[in-house]
Amino acid sequence: MPHDPVSAQPRVVVLAGGLSHERDVSLRSGRRVAEALRSTGLEVTVHDVDADLVPALTEARPDLVWPLLHGASGEDGSVRDVLELLGVRALGTGPRASRVAWSKPIAKTSVTRAGIATPDFVTLPQSLFRELGASRVMDAVVARLGLPLVVKPSRGGSALGVTLVRTADELPGAMVSCFAYGDTALIERAVEGTELAISVIDLDGTPQALPAVEVVTDGPYDYDARYNPGRTEYFAPARLPDDVAARAAETAVAAHRALGLSHLSRTDLIVDADGVPWFLEVNVAPGMTETSLFPQAAEAGGHHLADLYRRLVEAGLRQG
Amino acid sequence: MTEETRPGEPLSGPTPTPAAGTRLDRWLGAYAARTHGMRASEIRALFAVANRPEVVSLAGGMPYLEGLPLDVIGELAQRVVQTRGTTALQYGSGQGDEGLREQILEVMRLEGIEAHPDDVVVTTGSQQALDLVTRLFVDPGDVVVAEAPSYVGALGVFRAYEADVVHVPLDAHGIVPEALETTLADLAREGRRVKFLYTIPNFHNPAGVTLSRERRPRILEIAQRHGVLVVEDNPYGLLGFEGDPLPAMRSVDDEGVIYLGSFSKTFAPGYRVGWAVAPHAVREKLVLASESAILCPSNASQLAISGYLATCDWKGQVKAFRELYRERRDAMIGALAEHLPDATWTVPDGGFYTWVRLPDGLDAKAMLPRAVTARVAYVPGTAFYADGQGADHVRLSFCFPTPDRIREGVRRLAGVVSAESELVSLFGTGGARPGDDMQSPGPDLA
DSSP: OOOOTTTSOOEEEEEOOOSSTTHHHHHHHHHHHHHHHHHTTOEEEEEOSSTTHHHHHHHHOOSEEEEOOOSGGGTSSHHHHHHHHHTOOBSSOOHHHHHHHHSHHHHHHHHHHTTOOOOOEEEEEHHHHHHHOHHHHHHHHHHHHOSSEEEEESSOOTTTTOEEEOSGGGHHHHHHHHHTTOSEEEEEEOOOSEEEEEEEEOSSSOOEEOOOEEEEESSOOOHHHHHSTTSEEEESSOSOOHHHHHHHHHHHHHHHHHTTOOSEEEEEEEEOTTSOEEEEEEESSOOOSTTOHHHHHHHHTTOOHHHHHHHHHHHHHHHO | OOOOOOTTSOOOOOOOOOSSOBOSOTTGGGSOGGGGGOOOOHHHHHHHHHTSTTSEEOSOOOOOGGGSOHHHHHHHHHHHHHHHHHHHTSOOOTTOOHHHHHHHHHHHHTTTOOOOGGGEEEESHHHHHHHHHHHHHOOTTOEEEEEESOOHHHHHHHHHTTOEEEEEEEETTEEOHHHHHHHHHHHHHTTOOEEEEEEOOSSOTTTOOOOOTTHHHHHHHHHHHTTOEEEEEOSSTTOBSSSSOOOOGGGTOSSSEEEEEESTTTTOGGGOOEEEEOOHHHHHHHHHHHHHHHSSOOHHHHHHHHHHHHHSOHHHHHHHHHHHHHHHHHHHHHHHHHHOTTOEEOOOSBSSEEEEEOSTTOOHHHHHHHHHHTTEEOEEGGGGOSSSOOTTEEEEEOSSSOHHHHHHHHHHHHHHHHHHHHHHHHHTSOOOOTTOOOSSOOGGGO
């Protein structure tokens, strides 16, 4: 039954878990968000993506589902397709735009059309290396893009399978690590500069950037650096001149618009020495754990987290 | 943080530029030096998926508790609280319940150990006994000698006390005496302080092998000659598939051996009851150390186990477990032979694990995400070494999944190995990166 604004609080189901490599992160995100929403008086349950989900949603008829799934079916739009089939309203980006955002090469190509800079890249399936000879393809990649390079699975998050390649002889190992997570690799020119994550919220059709979070690590911003507090230093807002910060924020908002995203997103980018923001990737279900970037950005923007989550839910109820 | 804004209001709150960044941990400067080495492992995160029913987990060392008479055990637990509740729910002796210590002697007698109840210290799982022994003996930089490979949970304890683990190879008959001799002699020559030899003589975790009857006195003699204490960790000794258990090392040397026992594998890990048997002076210190750590082991758990040992056919239960695990071992070995002809593996005569060497060039840690995608999980071999070895091995456990699930898991693993082999031959290299080893086992891997 639809939510009756007079007599009851909206009922929200947070989806977390799933079978992706990022299950653990998703579960933590889901618990955090659910707890915050409950503190605002909402009735919230957390549900895994499993065989019980469809009957549970059919029976409970929640007013809104907040998918906090990271990776695979949670971010590629397919779970959202099912939610649409069930007629359940969901917060965040719809299935078609999710599919575009989830594929890093397609997202990069899409934002390029909107005039956003993104590092040169190639997208290569594992089968191509087999057909053409791995060393020939790798030589061509290095000749074309130069060094250093970043190798990452074309889909997925939490830096899983991502390697910074400084010399050509590191490339084969990086390819093997990457292909353990998926069968297509995105290889892009590594841009040196300030690493930023810019979260965007869109409560009324006007996406707005939250303060950029600058990420400084003593090595790669890998899984440990992301989830083990202490390894990484965060600056929110980022230590950038105002004009550069504004340009970076505009880039994130432009990417959000260009990709047709809804309610919330997080764009990862690097600002080079000339102050140019380079788009790397976008997340339609940004992490919400204790060490995640979206909550840091929200707090740096002066938002009370629970209140902001509540307002996102209300936006979802209005627009979904 | 500023006061809340309401819907419809502009979202731009004041954003003062912070003087410094945050590391999201205000106590970062306060940690002990040893804490800074702890890492968040993506390998451990992958195990979050392994617990889903879609995944055949050949990773965990969880006993098959559905094999237990849970109704009877439930009644026992109820009776403990109803009839002895004021004891069961109260603090107890730091050394452990005397009645249970008597019964533990009966358990150990099956492996030839004769001891006095006063020699036994009950602990919160034998994992705590291992922690206490290490705490008593190891200063930072001291050497602990362990088999190569060795139990991941022991390595975690040794690392926590900043021990320097030196591995000694084992073969199909357990730790190799000549290698132990050489290692101890080398360490003595280097002036290193070796505090103890940590060994799992029966149905080794992870290697699956058993120290042969012939080697046992030789290992003890070598250790004794070098003045090195032996820590004999024996959680699986009663779970042999063939014949009677071999005599424990403690059964022939009560001064040079600390023996660690456990109810976790033969009964139920949820009670968290294990024990140590130590020479009397060591035992006194173990009790003091345990009291300072936990005051006393759980009386409720001890009395429940005591009741189980007193009133149930626990030997029959262990026998039933042996049959069950043998059938699963057979399923595992049969499936490996059928699906993974290019790998090699140990054939355990008991316990929970087989140790599989992957085809050349494969890296078990790098391959794990592919395995999780294929809905099968294992523990990469590097977890069982302190020095980064083991990338070419996996530990497969056959204790928890049914034989059909084991066969299906190995079939999936074979597909993963095949795909990874193709990848590695394509690129001529493995994909592992250093630095993300598991640093502690987590309950799934014990």
